Amino acid sequence: MEDPALNEAPESDSGQAMPGFKPEKAFVVQVGAYRERADAEQVASRLDYETLAIVPTEREGESWWVIVLGAFRTLEAARSVGDEYEADTGGSYWVRTADDLQAVLAYPE
Numbered sequence: 001m002e003d004p005a006l007n008e009a010p011e012s013d014s015g016q017a018m019p020g021f022k023p024e025k026a027f028v029v030q031v032g033a034y035r036e037r038a039d040a041e042q043v044a045s046r047l048d049y050e051t052l053a054i055v056p057t058e059r060e061g062e063s064w065w066v067i068v069l070g071a072f073r074t075l076e077a078a079r080s081v082g083d084e085y086e087a088d089t090g091g092s093y094w095v096r097t098a099d100d101l102q103a104v105l106a107y108p109e
Contacts, residue, residue: 025097025098025099026071026072026073026097026098027071027072027073027074027075027077027078027095027096027097027098028068028069028070028071028072028078028095028096028097028098028101029068029069029070029072029078029081029082029085029093029094029095030066030067030068030069030093030094030095030096030101031047031067031068031069031082031085031091031092031093031094032044032066032067032091033057033064033065033066033067034064034065034067035062035063035064035065036065037054037056037065039065040054040065040066040067041054041065043067044067047067047069047089049069049070049085050070051069051070051071052067052068052069052070053067053068053070054066054067055067055068055101057101057104058104059104066101068101069081069082069085069093071098075095078095079095082094082095
């Protein structure tokens with residue numbers, strides 16, 4: 001699988017960084033949310049995605065651990081990875097913007 005994760009600005013065909021690229025305008029593929037970190041880690045351990053991350057979030061004052069499969073430049077790329085995940089695992093996914101995820105990030109002590 002191609003790794004479209006957003007570790008750095010994408011390059012144009014000429015190899016130059018694309019002007020105006022903003023990672024916060026990216027899309028993430030969420031495949032789970034768990035109240036306990038151990039539960040999220042257990043599920044994540046069964047997934048084979050190089051860009052997988054477990055992200056601490058907060059919703060309505062409650063802590064949640066969200067599993068995401070990476071950040072993608074386009075909605076289509078995110079949906080493609082989500083569709084692969086769905087076909088491989090039978091699980092469901094949710095594409096959300098990186099801005100949306102950033103808004104609920106929590107940093108536990």
